[in-house]
Amino acid sequence: MKFIVNASSYYKNVSVDFKEVTEYYSLLNNEEKRFVGNKNIFQTKDAMLGIIERYSISNKSILSLGSGEAFEEYWFHKSNCRLVLNDIDQNNTFKEYLKSISEDKIDIPLVYHTCDASNILKGEYKHSFDVLYVSGFHPDEVRRENISANHIRNSSFLKQIFNRQWPENEQPYLETLVDAIQTVKKNGIAIFQHYRGGIDLLSNPNYLALAKKQFKKVGAEILEIYIFKESLGQSLVVLYVGEHNDAIKYAKMLKGKTKITTFHGRYPYKSIRTNVVRVFNILDPKPFFYKINDISSVISYLNLRSYNYLLNIKRLIRIILNWLKIR
Ligand SMILES: C[S@@+](CC[C@H](N)C(=O)[O-])C[C@H]1O[C@@H](n2cnc3c(N)ncnc32)[C@H](O)[C@@H]1O
Numbered sequence: 001m002k003f004i005v006n007a008s009s010y011y012k013n014v015s016v017d018f019k020e021v022t023e024y025y026s027l028l029n030n031e032e033k034r035f036v037g038n039k040n041i042f043q044t045k046d047a048m049l050g051i052i053e054r055y056s057i058s059n060k061s062i063l064s065l066g067s068g069e070a071f072e073e074y075w076f077h078k079s080n081c082r083l084v085l086n087d088i089d090q091n092n093t094f095k096e097y098l099k100s101i102s103e104d105k106i107d108i109p110l111v112y113h114t115c116d117a118s119n120i121l122k123g124e125y126k127h128s129f130d131v132l133y134v135s136g137f138h139p140d141e142v143r144r145e146n147i148s149a150n151h152i153r154n155s156s157f158l159k160q161i162f163n164r165q166w167p168e169n170e171q172p173y174l175e176t177l178v179d180a181i182q183t184v185k186k187n188g189i190a191i192f193q194h195y196r197g198g199i200d201l202l203s204n205p206n207y208l209a210l211a212k213k214q215f216k217k218v219g220a221e222i223l224e225i226y227i228f229k230e231s232l233g234q235s236l237v238v239l240y241v242g243e244h245n246d247a248i249k250y251a252k253m254l255k256g257k258t259k260i261t262t263f264h265g266r267y268p269y270k271s272i273r274t275n276v277v278r279v280f281n282i283l284d285p286k287p288f289f290y291k292i293n294d295i296s297s298v299i300s301y302l303n304l305r306s307y308n309y310l311l312n313i314k315r316l317i318r319i320i321l322n323w324l325k326i327r
Contacts, residue, residue: 003098007077007110010101011036014074035097040071044265047273048075053258055189055238057081060130063183065117065176066137069094072265073133082108084129089114118176125183132184135193135264140174145197162321163203172199172211181218181239187246190220190239195264198233201225201279202301202318208280215239221247225280226260229303230272236263240282251282277301 014036052058058079067073067085077083087094094114113120117137134140148165155164166172173192181190199207212222221244226236240247260276267273298319302312 001095001114003095003102003112003114004106004109005098005101005112006104006106007083007108009104010070010098010110010112011074011077012101014038014041036069036071036074040069040266041074044072045075047263047265048072050258050260050262051191051236052076052079054254054260055131055191056257057131061128062131062133063125063129063180064133064135065180066134066139072135076131076133077110081131082110084111084113084125086113086115086117086120088116118179121176121179121183127183127185129184130188132180132188132190133193134177134180134191136195137174137177137192140177141194141196143174143197144172144194144199148197148199162318163200165199166204166207166210168206170210171214172207173214178214178218181215181220181241184220184241186219187240187242187250189223190241192237192239193264194233194235194237195267196233198227198235200232201227201235202232202315211237221282222280223247223251223254223282224278226263226276226278228264228267228272229275229277229301230306231267234264234267234273236260247282275303 015038052075057076058081060076060081061084062073062076062081063084063086064070064073065086067087070083070085073083073085089095094112098112098114147167147170151167151170152160152165171178177192184190201208208222208225215222220239220241223238223240225238228234240250260278262274262276264273301319302315304312306312
């Protein structure tokens with residue numbers, strides 16, 4: 001079903017004017033009165049504002065798939081973006097809520113499709129959006145997790161030790177998400193935030209190469225990828241939809257922009273979710289850890305402040321192995 005409702009009604013009762021954590025906890029007592037919870041909105045604030053700032057996402061049109069209650073997308077709404085949201089809505093809670101606000105006067109429309117994401121990608125929305133935003137799209141994440149688990153199960157002991165998680169010729173992304181890129185206008189961007197079933201890019205360079213190939217087929221380039229240094233499965237993948245040369249120009253422009261210092265704001269440990277490193281940059285397309293001569297990157301990756309010596313030794317071995325493979 002397709003609902004067109006008033007964006008402010010959808011986010012009614014959301015309050016983000018609190019600055020102190022104590023104030024935020026006092027607001028939690030009223031949480032049941034809201035459809036989109038303040039807690040999630042509060043937690044995702046810094047991460048989403050960082051993304052909005054870096055990729056200049058204000059006054060834009062956004063498509064989000066598997067958006068759930070759309071608390072991260074609230075921040076796009078706050079930056080004057082127009083939202084088209086989607087969720088399969090298995091428990092019919094979204095439909096119920098959307099119906100309850102459907103009589104409200106519409107100032108800024110918010111479109112919500114309650115259906116399988118693949119149903120809305122053809123026709124109506126071809127090349128319509130400035131930004132595609134997808135965070136933790138369940139069918140995509142679970143597919144990746146299963147493929148990887150199977151691959152590890154059937155791999156040699158040595159490959160398991162070196163964390164080879166991805167088969168040589170398997171597509172990294174679910175077709176629905178690749179199709180979804182075609183809803184983005186030329187020179188727009190697509191953002192995929194992953195937090196389940198993540199692949200360690202350092203140990204699986206084939207995964208990155210396959211993802212690039214998959215995106216290239218629909219005219220998109222990976223601009224940059226960020227991961228949590230201490231939890232390699234979480235990643236933020238940012239694509240440019242358009243020609244390679246334009247992607248390079250865009251990436252050069254990003255040099256002057258605010259850096260990404262956090263993402264996935266709901267990750268429970270602040271020390272981990274703010275310890276972010278960029279592992280791919282289109283301007284320097286070999287991931288940094290392949291360059292053992294780039295001492296500062298290697299040191300930053302090894303995280304010498306950590307007392308987890310075993311983890312660091314494993315990472316050092318991976319850096320050396322990858323470096324040998326690339327040369
Ligand atoms: C892990 S949640 C992510 C929600 C939100 N994007 C976030 O980052 O918190 C996955 C969401 O995908 C939705 N979903 C699962 N399968 C879907 C499908 N085939 N089409 C659209 N949404 C789907 C689920 O209902 C759920 O809300």
